[in-house]
Amino acid sequence: MRVRFLEADDVRIRFEAACNRLGEGEARRAFSMALNKEGRKSFTQLRRSLAQQSSIPRGAVNAATRFKSATRSTMSTVTSGTGRHLPLSFFGAKQFSYGVRAKIWGRAQTFRSAFVVKRYGGGVFKRTGKARFPIEQLWGPAVPVEMLRNEAYAAWTDQHPRVLKESARLIALMTTGAGFRGRTRNRTRA
Numbered sequence: 001m002r003v004r005f006l007e008a009d010d011v012r013i014r015f016e017a018a019c020n021r022l023g024e025g026e027a028r029r030a031f032s033m034a035l036n037k038e039g040r041k042s043f044t045q046l047r048r049s050l051a052q053q054s055s056i057p058r059g060a061v062n063a064a065t066r067f068k069s070a071t072r073s074t075m076s077t078v079t080s081g082t083g084r085h086l087p088l089s090f091f092g093a094k095q096f097s098y099g100v101r102a103k104i105w106g107r108a109q110t111f112r113s114a115f116v117v118k119r120y121g122g123g124v125f126k127r128t129g130k131a132r133f134p135i136e137q138l139w140g141p142a143v144p145v146e147m148l149r150n151e152a153y154a155a156w157t158d159q160h161p162r163v164l165k166e167s168a169r170l171i172a173l174m175t176t177g178a179g180f181r182g183r184t185r186n187r188t189r190a
C-alpha cells in the first residue's frame with residue numbers, strides 16, 4: 001500500500017500573482033523554498049505523531065516514510081509512506097494464560113485465545129475454527145493507513161497556511177531588495 005500527499009492548489013494561484021510582480025524565475029524560487037521549509041517541518045511532525053498515535057517504533061516509521069523536495073520545475077513536495085501491516089510481535093506481544101497482550105495505538109490491548117509462535121518470528125496467531133488448524137496471523141497498524149488518521153493527517157494539513165505565509169515573507173524580501181541572494185555552493189575564504 002502506498003499513500004502520497006501532494007500540495008494544495010491555492011499555492012499555485014498565489015504563485016501566478018507573484019509571477020506578475022516579481023518575474024517567473026524568482027517567484028518559482030521563493031515558492032519552492034517556502035514549500036521545502038514548511039514541508040520538512042510538517043514531515044517531522046508527521047513522523048512524530050505517527051509513532052505516538054500508532055505505537056509503531058520510530059525507526060520503522062522513519063524507514064517507511066519519505067519526503068521529496070520541491071524544485072523550481074515541479075513546485076510541489078511529496079510526502080509518501082509505504083509498507084504493509086506490521087506483525088504484533090513488533091509491539092511487544094507477550095503470552096499469558098488468557099491470550100496475548102500488546103501495546104498498540106498507545107494502550108495495551110488483549111487478544112483473547114491468541115498465542116505466540118516463536119518458531120515463526122514471535123508472530124501472534126489465532127485459530128479460525130474449533131480444530132487445531134487452520135490458524136491465522138494477527139496484524140497491527142500500517143504506516144500508510146495511519147498517515148490518514150487523526151494527528152498524523154492534521155500535522156500534514158497544518159502546513160498549507162504556513163507555506164503561504166512563508167512564501168509571502170520571501171517574496172516581500174525579494175521585492176524590497178533586502179539583500180536576499182541565493183546561496184552559493186562553493187564559498188572560498190580570503
